[in-house]
Each structure stands twice: as structure tokens, then as C-alpha cells.
Amino acid sequence: MEEKIPASFTSLEETLSQQIHALYTSQLGHSPQKVICNLLDKSLTIVVEHPTTPPERLLIESHKNDLAEEVSWNLYKAIEPYMKAIIEAVVRVPVVDLIGTSSIDSDRTSIVAVLADKPQ
Incomplete structure (x- = not known):
């Protein structure tokens, strides 16, 4: 039997998606195509589709x-504290760990936030 996702989690996921999308736009000057958030127990997964900025795209097209x-990783690390603050403000639970990785091939960034407790 499939577990039903609480409506409050769905609302939190939508709010997180919107705010993380806005973060990319305001801090990096680039609007990703889509931000998908999934909250499950004490973890949050985030997939950012097409987060690659124009300078990163230029480097890729130049076979660099x-x-x-390296630029992608440094940009992620630069916005990581803002992302952590957004997550904590929305779910009202401290973030214990934030783990991120990017793939140039798929043009996606994946992030897992480990929460101190399950959001209420």
C-alpha cells in the first residue's frame, strides 16, 4: 500500500521549489527550468533542472x-548557505547536512538536505 503524502508536505515542497528557483535567479542571474523538491521524513531531495549559467555554458561549448x-561547484558552494537558510525557514527544522552534486551531461544539480527532525 502506498503511503499518502500529507498535504502540508506538498505545500512545503511547492514553497521550497519556488524559493529555491528564486534564489538561483536572484543570486546567479539564471532561471533554472525547474526545481523539484521531495520531503520524506527527515530528508529533503532537491533536483534543479538546467541550472547551468551562461558562463558555464560557454566553458562547456569551449570544451573546458x-x-x-569547478565553476559550477563553486557557485553551488556560494549559494549553499542561502539555500540552507531557506530550507530551515520553510520547514522550521534545522538542516544537519546539505549534500550536493551536479552533472554537466544531464544539466542537473541534485541536493539532499538531512533535517534534524521531521517537519510538523
């Missing part, structure tokens, strides 16, 4: 993938 990956 290593440099593009």
Missing part, C-alpha cells in the same frame, strides 16, 4: 568541462 565543473 573541467573548468565548467
Whole structure:
């Protein structure tokens, strides 16, 4: 039997998606195609589709993938504290750990937030 997702979780996921999308737009000057958030117990998964900024895209097109990956990682690390603050403000639970990775091939960033407790 499939577990039903509480309506409050769905609302939190939508709010997180919107605010993380706005974060990318305001801090990186680039609007990702889509931000998907899934909250389950004490973890939050985030998938950012097409987060690649124009400078990163230029590096990729110039066959400088290593440099593009380095820039991508540094941009993620620069916005990570803002993302953590958004998550904590929306779910009202401290973030214990934030783990992120990006793939130039799929043009996605995946993030897992480990929460101190299950949101109420």
C-alpha cells in the first residue's frame, strides 16, 4: 500500500521549489527550468533542472568541462548557505547536512538536505 503524502508536505515542497528557483535567479542571474523538491521524513531531495549559467555554458561549448565543473561547484558552494537558510525557514527544522552534486551531461544539480527532525 502506498503511503499518502500529507498535504502540508506538498505545500512545503511547492514553497521550497519556488524559493529555491528564486534564489538561483536572484543570486546567479539564471532561471533554472525547474526545481523539484521531495520531503520524506527527515530528508529533503532537491533536483534543479538546467541550472547551468551562461558562463558555464560557454566553458562547456569551449570544451573546458573541467573548468565548467569547478565553476559550477563553486557557485553551488556560494549559494549553499542561502539555500540552507531557506530550507530551515520553510520547514522550521534545522538542516544537519546539505549534500550536493551536479552533472554537466544531464544539466542537473541534485541536493539532499538531512533535517534534524521531521517537519510538523
